[in-house]
Amino acid sequence: MSRFLKSTFAKSVLAAGAAVGGTIVYLDFIKPKNEPHLATSYAPFNKDIPPPPSRESLVSNLKKTTQFDVLVIGGGAVGTGTAVDAATRGMNVCLLEKTDFGSGTSSKSTKMAHGGVRYLEKAIFQLSRAQLDLVIEALNERGNMLRTAPHLCSVLPIMIPVYNWWQVPYFFAGCKMYDWFAGKQNLRSSTIFTTEQAAAIAPMMDTSNLKAACVYHDGSFNDTRYNVSLATTAIKNGATVLNYFEVEQLLKDDKGKLYGVRAKDLETNETYEIKATSVVNATGPFSDKILEMDEDPKGLPPKVEQPPRMVVPSSGVHIVLPEYYCPTTYGLLDPSTSDGRVMFFLPWQR
DSSP: OOHHHHHHHHHHHHHHHHHHHHHHHIIIIISOOOOOOOOOOOOOOOTTOOOOOOHHHHHHHHHHOSOEEEEEEOOSHHHHHHHHHHHTTTOOEEEEESSSTTOSGGGSSOOEEOOOHHHHHHHHHTTOHHHHHHHHHHHHHHHHHHHHOTTTEEEEEEEEEEOSTTHHHHHHHHHHHHHHHHGGGOOSOOEEEOHHHHHHHOTTSOOSSOOEEEEEEEEEEOHHHHHHHHHHHHHHTTOEEEESEEEEEEEEOTTOOEEEEEEEETTTTEEEEEEEEEEEEOOGGGHHHHHHHHHSTTOOOOSSOOOOSSOOOOOOOOOOOOGGGSOSSOEEEESSOTTSOOEEEOOOOO
8 A cells, every 4th residue: 555545544544533533522521411301290180081982982973973084094003193183183083993902013113212223324324314314303203202291201221232442432423423313302411331330230241342331312112002092182182083993895986986984893793884085094014905905996805815015014023031131221232233133122011
């Protein structure tokens, strides 16, 4: 390598190191701390709040309504969230769920309200504005969740064990950037723990070559209860929300335009024709089944099950382990397993 190239390379390394170091110093010591904008006190619970209407009352409302503005199929997080959004805008909303609310994908999450540190890394290395926008939006929504449902959400510190010295500034700079993109809704300031501090918090961790641990903060929440809360909020705002109602057919006019559904009450086996101006397919991994019904001229499901076309299940896995695998007040993040995956160890339901 020529002297010029060596000199240029050395200058580039020094410049990059100075940039990272300067960013860390600025974010950790100079930039004013963003205190979390989370409510710390709440009005006393109003014991005079009436109980939610009974299922019989909601079914009665279904029978009385000639046509809804919006009919949502699916009572998961997306479906109930859609119902809340439409109902709070003054629309007459009906939501139908085949089984229990949150019985599918919405109760199988990692229980994290997070912006996505992995997506931030992709945004930087792939120079992807779309990934960065995703992270910023998710961080804002994380703050909204913690603020609007503090009884279901909490702040969770997550520790990243670091086994190479050069990775300490790398991970710490990434955590600080994560804080910075959260803006005023940053939860806590990221920090670095020594080997001794990390071992005291997570004694089950391999500390033989541990150099340090970076700690950042994200949100943790009860996904199933959050889902049910969305359903009851929609009901409170006038929506007709019913579970154990199975959509058997999409109703179409002579021109093939969808105007409602035929659904069966699985509790009574009674069938209803429910008309609506708009129909929302919020069935998650079962979306293809509704789309196949829409493609049928009569709105009926196919007699032979078809392979998925629009929604293909992902390969994420969640395993419940004994509590000694994880600290009770901290989460652990392995940023790179032997097969290139990211693995979280998170405390849950203590």
